[in-house]
Amino acid sequence: MAGKVIYLDNSATTRLDEKVLEAMRPCYLDDYAVATSEFGYSQGLEAREILSEARDRIAGSLGAEADELIFTSGNTESSNLAIKGVARALGAKKGRHIIVSKIEDFPVLHSAKALEKEGFEVDYLDVDEMGFVNVAQLEALIRDDTILVSVQHANQEIGTVQDIAAIGTLCRQKNVLFHTDATHTFKRIPLDVRKIDVDLITISAHTIHGPKGIGGLFVRKGTPIVKIMDGGFQEFDLRAGIENIPGAVGFAKAVELINDDENQLLKExxxxxxxxxxxxxxxxxxxxxxDKRIPQNANITFHHVEGESITLHLDMYGIAVSTGSACFSRSLEASHVMMAIGGDHERAHGSIRFTFSRLNTMEEIGIVVDKLAKIVEDLRRISPLGKTGGE
Amino acid sequence: MAGKVIYLDNSATTRLDEKVLEAMRPCYLDDYAVATSEFGYSQGLEAREILSEARDRIAGSLGAEADELIFTSGNTESSNLAIKGVARALGAKKGRHIIVSKIEDFPVLHSAKALEKEGFEVDYLDVDEMGFVNVAQLEALIRDDTILVSVQHANQEIGTVQDIAAIGTLCRQKNVLFHTDATHTFKRIPLDVRKIDVDLITISAHTIHGPKGIGGLFVRKGTPIVKIMDGGFQEFDLRAGIENIPGAVGFAKAVELINDDENQLLKExxxxxxxxxxxxxxxxxxxxxxDKRIPQNANITFHHVEGESITLHLDMYGIAVSTGSACFSRSLEASHVMMAIGGDHERAHGSIRFTFSRLNTMEEIGIVVDKLAKIVEDLRRISPLGKTGGE
Structure with missing residues (x-):
């Protein structure tokens, strides 16, 4: 394991950019490192100002107003707040029916499951073999008591980008709120809330070289929602807890550091x-x-081979990749995404997710594929799954 | 505002210790800056190991096992998880009655209020003029359907330390779960879960010079509780979301840095x-x-003067303090703590909370009191409230 490790897994993007840490440093250690305060001493007001600037920059990158962005502890909390917050605001008034796609990431999917236990009804929207939802099918599922549709902007495993403009237009026509989980598209693919009819957007810092422990939820003005984290009156009374100002400033810096050139390089x-x-x-x-996939993702099934075997062998060469679902890989269950796009267990277990970041180089890509070719060939030769490897 | 500011407000303790930032740095930038993974590449396993060491150290400081500590985004989330998590685990089984003290901090108090809307019944325990709950009164309130008692270890505004040993013993006898919010006592006053019958403890990094955005909840083995943040299976399936490893490591370092000498100095x-x-x-x-108060807190009412006026005048001298409740000061409402201990609005509004940290010196104390004496005298002379100032 000596020498430089090549990271082509999701940790590539979760590594902090050193410039982000430098931006956070004064918020941790200097006079700004104070609690915000509307009354009282000057440093508290400065801290508020700094928080407000960070909010401005992040909201602005979505075309939103600063007071439409709620800071949370990450994309998981953002999606919990969006789904449960809307459900609890509208459940007793408009209805208790929610629609989510089958390939949502766990924060959305499991928030919906949790609501089912509270008496909400959830429809799980199918996807085709590329992972796309069908807007006509969505339309057919919308009922009078439907309060919320949640369809991700892009998938966390296979990278497919949905047509959220069409989904948003439909939801607006039907007077249903629309949430999208943009964790994996934020700053990678343009999303402007002035152009797309989306009411709630989950974003996170940790996927763009920002700090872990901070995320955001865009909440369009006037959207009915109640807080799920009770306590103080922070974040426009929508999320209690002492403000994580270093996190917010780091998040804003991470947003600033991403540009089109970088995304073009990832795509290449x-x-x-x-x-x-x-x-x-x-x-x-x-x-x-x-083609309709995020620039930083490639997900490939190497048939007749276990994904875990590939990751372990690549590890010996100092190359880090993930099996299909990085989050899911702990449980060794087949990915719900792979199953939803029609894959069988064999296809699901043989899949490897590659994630690209500004820390990678084109040279690394060549090295990785050379090793991969050898590993896959060897594994197919010895593996019981590989007995049909010569087909 | 030129020169060094004297911080005697809660930001004193929320400032990161530089050693904490140094401990976090490799988790942000180096090979450990990866996602945890049970399968796959070596760095993911190292990241898990680092997270586990941090958990060990923090849990150990409470006399707990590592798998009894859940990392959260802070004390607000910890208390939400404790109160709502137990309520949802036991609400349908054992009962829907909860008891909390009237002077709990907002995360506990407002979580209880939120549960009232879901059909739970909450009794709010009185406190005496020093802020102590009465254990006999608590005993009288416990019913067959009582599932949880939440009484803080020490108060966030007035610093009074409760007899949680006696409360714990009572709750254990009555077969009721006991949660305590130890945000302001953690590492300041000993708390050993092997000696005290407490089932859930809220702690936070931000009150001990650790990073904002991370906290913890001790959950004694076997305690019935369900997660409130849905998504992945992290934190023993009790709190979803990508692990904030830099935060956890910073939290552990902050725990390590506090010693008895420091607490003795704060007390002095x-x-x-x-x-x-x-x-x-x-x-x-x-x-x-x-005497039964946390070492880092003094809360004093300067009668016939507005607390806000004092903070503004101290600010002109470069001294930062808070009015009674730092969190509450934004709303200008009278503190619920001050009202519960029998204070009237005048006493509540004239109160100033001083918080001491390792960044303060005994010399600063003298300077602050000299300025305070002059400010209070001046304000009493000119203020309409001060007309009886010569009594």
């Missing part, structure tokens, strides 16, 4: 790994759409 | 400000108990 690395793999390794499938 | 600063104020300024009241 993504396209390069896909074309190299298809060139050098037989019997592989790209999971998710070829 | 506390006692010094109290004796100096009583010596130099007439018509003042110490709020909270004189």
């Amino acid at each position: 690395m993504r396209d390069r790994i896909i074309s190299l793999v298809f060139e050098k390794i037989p019997i592989v499938t790209l999971n998710g759409d070829r | 600063m506390r006692d010094r400000i109290i004796s100096l104020v009583f010596e130099k300024i007439p018509i003042v009241t110490l709020n909270g108990d004189r």
